[in-house]
Amino acid sequence: MLSDIYTEEHRIFRASFRKFVAEEVTPHVEQWERQGAVPRELWLKMGEQGYLCPWVPEQYGGLGLGFEYSLIINEELIRGDGFGVGVPLHSDVAAPYLASYGSERAKNTWLPGCVGGQVxxxxxxxxxxxxxxxxxxxxxxxxxxxxxxxxxQKTFITNGYFADLVVLAVKTDPSQGYNGISLILVDKDAPGFQRGVRLRKMGGHMQDTAELYFGDCRVPAWHLLGQEGQGFRYMMQKLQQERLEVCIKCQVMAEECLKEGLEYAKARQVFGQPVGLHQANAFRLAEMATDVELGRTFLDSIILDHLAGRDVVQRVSMAKYWLGEMVNRVAYQALQLHGGYGYMEEYRICRLYRDVRALSIFAGTSEIMKLIVSRNLGLRP
Ligand SMILES: Cc1cc2nc3c(=O)[nH]c(=O)nc-3n(C[C@H](O)[C@H](O)[C@H](O)COP(=O)(O)OP(=O)(O)OC[C@H]3O[C@@H](n4cnc5c(N)ncnc54)[C@H](O)[C@@H]3O)c2cc1C
Incomplete structure (x- = not known):
């Protein structure tokens, strides 16, 4: 079981990060959502406490910890309503490209800042x-x-408006399709690099999502990650962890939606008894709880395999599609249990419902996940 791998150190880390989120994130969510951004001070505070890229080796300023710590950070941020804080994307998706494929010069230049929150x-x-x-x-x-x-031009880029460093996919050989893709680092001051407006979205309001423009933008050749033409292969290697990171969000948000739905269904009286005692709603909650339980069991088994270094591409693709849709089902039902109050901003389910919608879209849509799963079943070449 996943819980078996947690040591006393993990438990202490979780408790202190939970306290950090309760003090530094949750009370500010509404304000940050209105502002459409998370302040840089949060990044710097997280960096100071070792909560950014905890896996980065000590020689580059990190703590050299395992993926379990990233998992704890991701889970606790979501539980504390920090869905729009772009830290998991930074720590577990973007920075790993730099660490795995960057030159020594690139790693020395940026990894310490990734850990500290300056980058x-x-x-x-x-x-x-x-x-x-x-x-x-x-x-x-x-x-x-x-x-x-x-x-x-790029679009829908998370952290795009305030990012200091972008892992950019480009064609270095446009005649070659996938084999012509390369990954290259673009820093915020590169001449010819411009950001568009922050995009207005359905949810994740405190997340700065932006368009990026490159017009004769010049970067030094040592910004290339790995080798030319290998970009797509590198993406495939890293997408496993990116999708797992999204699966964790799906599961924790489903758990939170269930909690909200259940609490409300016990408290609100209709026709002389709690909402949840009416059989239709009791069954609805039973179905939601079953979805959540299945999701947790499936996800934990994939996390254990990922921690053991096993290839989880097929199962993580299954999970990304199933959990992405499950959390949307659970959020819909939890809001329905709230009646009109679920549509009101003062109820937490309202934001959860909005935020979960992107989960079956980014990091590969449900349809693309099914394409991967079906290919691995031998149905397509
Ligand atoms: C909030 C948010 C944050 C994001 N953050 C980032 C980011 O940080 N960096 C980044 O690079 N991107 C980011 N994205 C982009 C995201 O990864 C893409 O939106 C996603 O991959 C889908 O691409 P698309 O929007 O162009 O849809 P399309 O590819 O145009 O797809 C449209 C529809 O067609 C379906 N479809 C596509 N191909 C097939 C097929 N072969 N068979 C059947 N159906 C198919 C899709 O599933 C979808 O339903 C973000 C998106 C959102 C919404």
């Missing part, structure tokens, strides 16, 4: 004309002496 990272893959089909991206990078010259 916020983003992943720039999606374009207006290419989301699910990454082979269709059109941004290019052309080598010119000791530099790359980048042209193109």
């Amino acid at each position: 916020v990272t983003a992943v720039g893959f999606t374009e207006p004309g290419a989301g699910s089909d990454l082979a269709a991206i059109r941004a290019t990078a052309v080598r010119d002496g000791d530099e790359y010259v980048i042209n193109g």
